[in-house]
Amino acid sequence: MxxxxxxxxxxxxxxxxxxxxxxxxxxxxxxxxxxRRLPLFALTGPSGGGKSTVGPALATRVGDRAVVLEQDVLWTAGLRDDVDGHPRFRATWLRMAAMIAQNGRPVVLCGTVVPPEFEALPERVLFSGIHYLALVAEPEVLARRLRARPAWREWDEQRITETLEFNDWLRRHAGTFEPPVQLFDTTSTAIDDAVRHAASWVTRWLQAGCLQ
Structure with a gap:
């Protein structure tokens, strides 16, 4: 099973x-x-920070050691209807990542999440640790990226404002979480540099012997 x-x-x-x-x-x-109680890597941050750009390239860098997945593919039906951190959605992903880990490779999960939304769940015990790296940016850059998205993604000004507030909150509080969230600013960073940083983040933890 x-x-x-x-x-x-x-x-x-x-x-x-x-x-x-x-x-x-x-x-x-x-x-x-x-x-197999392996680590989970959460590549997080606000929308527009660069997760969807970095993720596919990251898969080519660490694909022989980890499985890179997009969180939003399960953002559907009843899983998006719960509130207070979306525990059903989060728990489903933890179970999915734990099943993938039984094949011998940890998961890098790309999608917005903060430690309290994972760490408090019963499924958290399935991992040796969850490591968080957030891609953030200056507000004017984030806003410009979001306004440039296609209309079907429905980025109106209210939603953009909420994202900027989250970006600011995350940048101010990243170090206060348990475990803390590492930040990487993509404001003026080339894509290759952001991918290289994310790949190094995964590699450092794997080389540190966090696999069990």
Whole structure:
């Protein structure tokens, strides 16, 4: 059974999965089975920061060591309807990333998220750690990028203002989270430099031995 919430012995679906180092444990029947508890890399930041540009290029840089995915592909149906940090949406991604990790490679998840939205979830235990890198930019640059997007993406002025407020809040509070969020400013940075920085961020953690 690949779904990390479901016991392959008794079929119990755990509301709060239990992981003992490299072993999943069923709280109902006590069954234990091998589990790869790998890190998760969250490439985050406000819309317009550069995630959608950096992500595809990052996949070519680290694809032999990690799986790079776009968070918004699951931003659909009921998963986008919950509030207060969208816990169903976040939990679904954590389960998905944990299943992919059982194949031996960690996930780099590209999409806006801050630590409290992942760290408080029961599925957080499925990872050895979650590492956060936020791509940010100066407000006038962000606004210009968002206004240049096609009409179908529906970036009106109210939505742009909300994004600029989030960008400012994230830049001021990144270091106060647990774990902290690293920032990389893309205001005047070439795409290749941003991709190189993101690839180095992933590589440093992998070389530091955060795989279990």
């Amino acid at each position: 690949l779904d990390p919430r479901i016991c392959p012995a008794c079929g119990d679906r755990a509301d709060a999965p239990i992981v003992d180092v490299a072993t999943r444990v069923c709280d109902r029947c006590g069954h234990r089975w091998p589990f």
